[in-house]
């Protein structure tokens with residue numbers, strides 16, 4: 537009797553669990569899973585989609601994205617999604633191969649953006665992928681995402697537009713503040729020195745000169761010629777601070793610091809958000825963190 541009771545309880549438990557699992561999975565399917573290639577993009581999409589889609593990122597916070605190697609569990613994750621959103625402009629070197637075996641719809645943000653081209657080295661003539669680093673371009677990302685989500689779910693168009701507007705207002709405040717800072721800066725101080733050449737859109741949009749140690753993190757090696765050029769430029773222009781990015785080593789930039797007496801201004805977040813406890817746990821926080829470091833370092 538006791539045995540039967542235990543057996544029945546077990547069966548009931550399994551039924552309940554599988555029923556609730558099925559319900560969860562149905563709910564997920566109804567909502568639709570959007571898979572972004574990197575954390576920054578996932579956060580922007582989340583701010584437009586709110587509760588209407590489940591948004592996930594293939595790469596995790598803090599990870600180098602350009603040369604990422606997708607894992608088998610990434611493929612499993614991707615097979616549950618119905619849309620894959622990537623940045624494009626050659627940012628995700630792994631994306632083509634990754635999506636080729638999946639039956640997902642693909643949205644590439646760069647298809648609707650104007651590129652700035654890389655001017656030197658191996659990547660010469662290729663588009664610089666880091667458009668999101670400029671708040672002005674970030675607002676374009678929001679527009680593209682509002683448009684894309686509205687196509688996926690036309691009945692929610694007004695809601696996505698409203699979410700997008702609220703989000704863009706926040707970006708506009710960051711944009712205005714940074715414009716004001718650069719406009720008040722002496723013209724001969726308007727230099728941004730970084731490890732990766734990831735700031736072309738930011739520097740172009742706000743009127744700064746960009747100096748970097750290597751064009752794209754996938755290379756992340758500095759030639760002696762470029763090192764010498766950077767050191768002499770920092771000395772000549774009396775540049776107060778130089779910066780590096782969170783996903784690469786500061787080692788090369790510390791050579792510039794030691795040779796020139798410039799300060800190390802800190803790590804800027806570019807390709808990846810920080811984890812929840814870090815200073816760049818969202819796209820807005822990432823921009824604020826970067827622009828605050830730049831404001832503090834350039835004087």
Ligand SMILES: [Zn+2]
Nearest residue numbers: 732734753807
């Ligand atoms: Zn990068």
